[in-house]
Amino acid sequence: MEMESARSEQYPLRRREVVPRLLAERGDLLVVTGLGAPSWDATAAGDHPLTFPLWGAMGAAAMMGLGLALAQPKRRVLVITGDGEMLMGLGALPTIAAQAPKNLAVVVLDNERYGETGMQTTHTAGPADLAAIAVGAGIPVAADIFDEDGLADALPRIRSEPGPVFFNIKIRAEDLPLALPPKDGAYLKTRFRAALLGPGAD
Template sequence: MSQQNQANQANQRTAHIDRRAFVKQLIAACPDALVITGLGSATYDVYAAGDRPENFYLWGAMGGAAAVGLGLALAQPKRTVLVITGDGEQLMGIGALATIGAQKPANLNIIVIDNGHFGETGMQRSHTSLGTDLAAVARGCGIGKVVTVNTLEQLPSLAADINTRSGALLAQVFVQADELPRALPTRDGVYTKNRFREALGFGPV
């Protein structure tokens, strides 16, 4: 990484976005979206914003959120798909970004809630606070719309881009590295799956 990029990332790390406020406002601004969550804090954030049948919580599939979102976006091209995940989870599934860049689903949006830490294992610093530029990786993978978000004031513009479904998008959202109380959705995978299928108009299996 160049010295300029390191300086830019250091400046982004000064962002003080409240992750819970951001996620709640984003989902409210995209009310028809199908939401896939990465494990850990992203799941807690989405559940804290308000449980809904259109939420599919991934409890333990670290690295799988973007890939699941891609499959859903391809299967449901008329629906907006939001993948809300953390920097550590997305780093684990970084190869999915290349497939998303190749497939270019117009309705898929990857929202990386980046606190620069692995929250589930003790708040160790993650790669994004040690030089990895996820936005640059996404651009290199061919994802057409890549944005970094440092303030809540950017949210309306981001939501407008998401709701137009005009191209695959990745947003890297720099948030405070806080350990917030966990808001825990059900761990019943069969229930979550069947509820989500029903929201899509399908029966249980």
């Protein structure tokens, strides 16, 4: 099957409009963002000590969310990542389904591109469907979001539906200004732990 390389340039949902809504009135939400554009999007929406933005370790985001969700079962954990990052760590989906943490939501911003390397198409521009993969992995709530109606329906479910939940949001492929979070991983870790666990956490 040929890649439909221009398709995602027409998608109505825009990442810099979607991510602020995912993070609006975040309360005690704990957030992990996958490397590249999702980390920049979250920063554009407002750098926050309880957001851990990955700059590397491609494929790690969903699993970091799982470890955090298991450690903090009373807090909602939201992973925001991209299609390329999710594709690199697909095994996380059956691993998450097997653990079945009720407090974990994974959201993929799917522009069908590798945004940091020149906007080359990912497999989701072709036949691959990440929400279907999540269903096959055993994630009980998993769906694709294509438009505003779908997003409006998904937002409260991302925040509070017993999970694990997985939403693959089809977003427009577009080049946007960088919004870079702090780059020092040790600092990001320490400020997250201090904000969550108190100033005594090292």
